[in-house]
Amino acid sequence: MYAKYVRRGRKKYGPYYYKSIRTPEGKVKNIYLGKEKPKKGFNAKDRKNLVKLVLVFLFISFFLLGFSFTGKFLGTFYTVPVNITFNRSSEFVWSPETQGEITSLKVSGFFSGNGTAKIFLKTPDKKLLVLDTKSVSSPGVSVHPGITGFVIKLPENKTKPNFTAENQTIQPLFKKEVDQKGADRFQMTIESPLHSLYNSSLIYFNVSVTLNNATCVYSLDNTANKTMKNDTDRHFYSLENLSDGYHSVVFYCNNSFLQNHTQASFITDTQPPDIAFVSPSPLNEFFINNTYVQWNYSSSENLSFCILSINQTNYTKPATQNFCYFNLTLKSNQTYCLTGFASDTAGNWNQTETVCINVFYIKPEPELSVVWKSPENNSVTNKNWIYWEFEVNKKPSNCTLLIASFNYTMNINDTVCFFNLTNLSDNLYQGNVSVEFPETNLTLQTPSCSVVLPKNFTIPQNLSFSLLLLPPTPENHSVLQEPNLTLSLTSNFNLSSCSLLFNQTRIKMNL
Structure with missing residues (x-):
């Protein structure tokens, strides 16, 4: 509560008492309280003339309410929690223990259910609407309605229990907020799609939550929310004919009290890779004078896995970026028909054309000598x-x-x-x-x-020879003192070979 004075010329008027409140738009508003300073507390003689405060709760159909009321009544501050559950149309009345002037009232809490609820501030002859749940567009979101600076004053004569107020119907200050602490009290798990690459235009959205009676929606690529079907704690939706490319999806789940969200991104690629042979070249009916052959086929996009089928026998290996390499030793003098297969990183498969080659091999000959x-x-x-x-x-x-x-x-x-x-x-x-x-x-x-x-060649019949003895020359039938004996044979024509028969042993002589 504040006091201020007003000057008009040389005269000073006041004090004027007021209090400041903040409007829903965030502006500060001053509420005039009068020239007399409001009294603190009350005395016994005024009790019979004071207004009795009654809060009336009217419920239609099933409804759950959990509100806390904070107010100042005759100098006493009250904080009263109210938690009520009704399954039929009912009325609940709460009255403060004392009577008197209300200087402020604030209501906060949550509500849920299939019906509506209204809260009134009531005196014996008037009733002011404090809260109507129809004005809240999203039940289940934690709501903090508030009324501040709501002042009820007794009439000057105090002869009738009546009151005046700033407004006869108070519009509460609603503020929708996600209960961040509540988000920690339940978990959302995305089962599909994962942060991955998909080769199908049919994508399944599956989310599980640890929250009863939850409602889940999804927003794909910032489009409007779509409600998901559910089976107990699992929520699902199947989306067909999704275009290729990058996608982002956000899932929102909430029940009457709590809300949470999570998101995932994924890529769809439904087109098979383009693949074609690079070597050897040319391909069809190509004669290779070698049994060791290198096969190579490629694509315009990265590949994942390669299969080379040769005469119904498959050879497999991982791809090298956008290439498939195979080095094979084949048998000579045979015909081979080959087809290359490859998958991209999304799992789409494609194949090359089938080519046939004849393989022969001539082993290099050594130089003949x-x-x-x-x-x-x-x-x-x-x-x-x-x-x-x-x-x-x-x-x-x-x-x-x-x-x-x-x-x-x-x-x-x-x-x-x-x-x-x-x-x-x-x-x-x-x-x-x-x-x-x-x-x-x-x-x-x-x-x-x-x-x-040679012409007229005749084999000689007689050979003349001379026996030459090294000195000392022994005589015929003599005994040699030395173990060495040199014999020399001469002829009147060229000799090709000579031999000596010595003691029945043939000895080849040197020429």
């Missing part, structure tokens, strides 16, 4: 036959000896080819050899080898 063993090139022989022999570094399938215009098929032992050419007359014999190998049609032409059989 020939080593002549017989006869010695450009040699001379005194025999009427020549033994031809050479070796190659790979087993041949056929060896042919070519001399003049004649072909002779040679014998083969592993990598050695040989042939004995007999009944020869004196002449020059130049041989060439053709070698074939089983895996290919390759033919190796060997270098030529020449052998001369």
